[in-house]
Amino acid sequence: MTTLRYLKICPKVALLPGVEATLDVANKTGVRRYPVSEAVQNADFDKEVLYTQTDWNDPQIQDRLQRAERYELLVPNHIPIEYIVGL
Numbered sequence: 001m002t003t004l005r006y007l008k009i010c011p012k013v014a015l016l017p018g019v020e021a022t023l024d025v026a027n028k029t030g031v032r033r034y035p036v037s038e039a040v041q042n043a044d045f046d047k048e049v050l051y052t053q054t055d056w057n058d059p060q061i062q063d064r065l066q067r068a069e070r071y072e073l074l075v076p077n078h079i080p081i082e083y084i085v086g087l
Contacts, residue, residue, distance in 0.1 A: 008085040016083075018076040026072045033074065044068050 013019065014036045021039035024031045034042065044064055081087060 013083045
């Protein structure tokens with residue numbers, strides 16, 4: 001039996017050389033990879049959508065949240081152990 005475990009990763013991992021980001025699931029056909037600095041400029045990080053209680057029944061808010069939840073950070077090779085929080 002496999003045990004699923006979630007690891008908390010330090011956000012500073014985004015600053016490592018070679019790290020890229022996508023604004024949709026990375027394995028979807030046609031999804032563009034961006035340098036992290038460029039992805040941040042194009043991403044919807046409005047705290048109203050991601051971090052606060054809001055009107056989840058509003059279709060526009062729901063759409064923005066669903067798109068933001070598909071963002072991915074692509075780390076080449078491995079995440080160094082010092083970026084894994086709580087070990």
